[in-house]
Amino acid sequence: MCQVCGDPHTEARPQDLTFALERPAGMVFTGPEEVLRQDYARDQVLDSYERDLQTMVGSCLYCRVEGRSFEHAARKCSRRFHWINAKNEAHQARKREDRDWIERYVACWKCYQPQDICRAADPEYEETECRFPDIVMPICYGVYKQVGGPDWLRKHFQRSFKTELEYMLWLGETASLGGNACIQGNCVAVVALGELE
Numbered sequence: 186m187c188q189v190c191g192d193p194h195t196e197a198r199p200q201d202l203t204f205a206l207e208r209p210a211g212m213v214f215t216g217p218e219e220v221l222r223q224d225y226a227r228d229q230v231l232d233s234y235e236r237d238l239q240t241m242v243g244s245c246l247y248c249r250v251e252g253r254s255f256e257h258a259a260r261k262c263s264r265r266f267h268w269i270n271a272k273n274e275a276h277q278a279r280k281r282e283d284r285d286w287i288e289r290y291v292a293c294w295k296c297y298q299p300q301d302i303c304r305a306a307d308p309e310y311e312e313t314e315c316r317f318p319d320i321v322m323p324i325c326y327g328v329y330k331q332v333g334g335p336d337w338l339r340k341h342f343q344r345s346f347k348t349e350l351e352y353m354l355w356l357g358e359t360a361s362l363g364g365n366a367c368i369q370g371n372c373v374a375v376v377a378l379g380e381l382e
Contacts, residue, residue: 223364230363231301234371237378238302238317246320249381250327259319268326275353286357292368297321299367321370324377325356341376342369 187194245262249255259265279286287294293303296315303317304310328334329352338344338352346352356370 227364231299231365234362234375234378235302237375238298238320241320241378241381242317245323246377246381247323247327250324250377251331259323262323265323267330268322271326271349271353272322274350275357278350278354279357286354287368288359291359291366292371297368297370299362299365299371301365321368321374322356325370325373326353328373328377338373342373 243258245255245257245259247259247264247268248257248262276286287297290300292299293305293315295305296303296318298315298317298321300307303315304312305315328337329346329349331337335345338346344355346355356368356373358369360367360369360372362371362375
């Protein structure tokens with residue numbers, strides 16, 4: 186009688202047969218170790234993004250992406266209303282649909298950084314001002330408007346957009362940055378910042 190299935194068999198199990206689970210190659214993390222590994226990986230992605238943001242503070246990334254002089258703050262750029270108007274149009278389009286352009290608690294509504302980076306709206310933290318204003322939307326708008334922008338977006342995000350508004354609405358959609366909640370705009374900014382260095 187088989188002690189595993191309970192059925193009788195006519196042949197005995199070979200004496201040298203060993204039962205074991207197949208082990209995958211490489212290191213395998215389980216339980217608390219896996220949680221810590223994933224947290225570390227998430228933190229590394231955000232830390233890298235934050236370092237890139239810190240490097241670009243005070244520069245106009247809209248102008249930089251387009252190959253113009255960028256030694257001025259985005260809020261003082263003579264062309265700032267291009268991206269400001271596009272952003273406002275997306276916000277108004279979602280408002281007419283009785284929806285938020287950016288889901289609550291995913292990104293700061295002022296600087297568009299993930300909540301893990303900008304805590305200005307969180308009453309639990311002392312920060313009252315955004316540390317990285319005018320980076321996400323100017324660089325995202327610049328990417329779209331630059332020569333070859335649609336090809337760049339297809340290459341990195343496998344997306345095509347028929348209109349500027351369609352693109353801007355997509356930028357506000359919830360996404361993931363190494364497992365951290367963010368908006369698509371942050372994902373575009375990460376890739377674009379990586380190419381600027």
